[in-house]
Amino acid sequence: LLTSKKTIYNKVIRLNVKWERPLKGWLKVNIDRAFNSNNLEGGISVVVRDSKGKWMSGFLKKIQATSPLQTELQDLLHALQLIIKEQLFPVDVETDATEVVRVISEDYPTNNVLIYKCRLLVEEASRQGTISFRHSFRKGNMVAHVLAKAALMETSYNNLCTFVLPPEHVV
Numbered sequence: 292l293l294t295s296k297k298t299i300y301n302k303v304i305r306l307n308v309k310w311e312r313p314l315k316g317w318l319k320v321n322i323d324r325a326f327n328s329n330n331l332e333g334g335i336s337v338v339v340r341d342s343k344g345k346w347m348s349g350f351l352k353k354i355q356a357t358s359p360l361q362t363e364l365q366d367l368l369h370a371l372q373l374i375i376k377e378q379l380f381p382v383d384v385e386t387d388a389t390e391v392v393r394v395i396s397e398d399y400p401t402n403n404v405l406i407y408k409c410r411l412l413v414e415e416a417s418r419q420g421t422i423s424f425r426h427s428f429r430k431g432n433m434v435a436h437v438l439a440k441a442a443l444m445e446t447s448y449n450n451l452c453t454f455v456l457p458p459e460h461v462v
Contacts, residue, residue: 310431315342318382321427322370323435324362325443331355333362334442337370338435339379348373349434349454351442363388364405366439367395371412380420385427387436392426434461 313319318341325334333356339347352369356362363386374382386392394406395413416422429436438461445452 310344310434312340312344313342313383314381316381317342318347318379320370320374320379320382320384321432321435322363322366322384322386323429323432323439324359324366324388325436325439326356326359326362327443331357332443332448333359333365334439334445335362335366335369336435336438336442337366337373338438339373346454346457348377349438349457350451351438351445351454352451353442353445353448355448360388360390361405363391364394364403364409367391367409368405368412371409371416374422375412375416375419378419380416380422382420382422384422384424385432386424387427387429387432389426392424395424437461 321338336351338349
């Protein structure tokens, strides 16, 4: 029988989370996904903004997926392809998926084809310019989140919907 007293403190810490501009001269790419486990569907989105917060481009896409991680990795794959193709450097890539940041940052062996492809693209991007990855809380990533949820509403899969201006529902 233990007779020690145990004191538990529940302290609430409130954070003011919002989207933050990248450093001057840098770009920021925010990615997010939405996943519907009932239909095995994912919605992915990428938003690119400059150091003043100005919208540069964005897209959404509905995909078939088996898990939230697979959906987020598909999103990262598309973002990396865009970064390389459009030479978007130096760039901060932000996601609210800590698992994605971890699997990209760590160099442990994997048999996951998506992780492998993403790592190859990260290496290629790193040879071309400066790229960093970081976690962002959802509230700091709301534009990408809204677009990812909108992607789930699309009627067909794998149609890339590109925005040269921000859509009205995210302004």
